[in-house]
Amino acid sequence: MLIHEKINKIKEDFSFFDNWEDKYQYLIDLGKKLPDLEDNYKTEEYRVQGCTSNLWMVPKFIDGKINLSGSSDSVIVKGLFYLVYFAYNEETPETIINNPLSFFEEIGLSNHLGQSRSNGLNSLRKKIKSIATDLSNK
Secondary structure, eight states: OOHHHHHHHHHHHHHTOSSHHHHHHHHHHHHTTSOOOOGGGOSTTTBOTTOSSOEEEEEEEETTEEEEEEEESSHHHHHHHHHHHHHHTTBOHHHHHHSOOTHHHHTTTGGGSOHHHHHHHHHHHHHHHHHHHHHHTO
16 A cells, blocks of 8 residues: 555544544554564663653664554554554655655644643654654665
């Protein structure tokens, strides 16, 4: 699936819900789909700074693509990471750089997050972009 198709699927899936309680429940359910992250990766080295909750992201560069894994101790943050994982996992650094995560605003999620979760999401965005930029320069 192309990145545009993945992003459109996210937007379409969230459009089915009429209220934010249902959207949050869906976000929590998505987080449960994340593959388990081994405890040895839940270290400061992989922790995304700027999140009030613990969020760990493990990027690996395999065959020209970035493979992501991650987890959080917050069910909402885990769901937010799942959306990033769904959109960006196994994409090239260039694709990630050229396709910012604007769908969070488009589905209205950014407006419904508290300040600390918004800061965490922005930290995650910056970290992924930084990783993709570093890898595209190699």
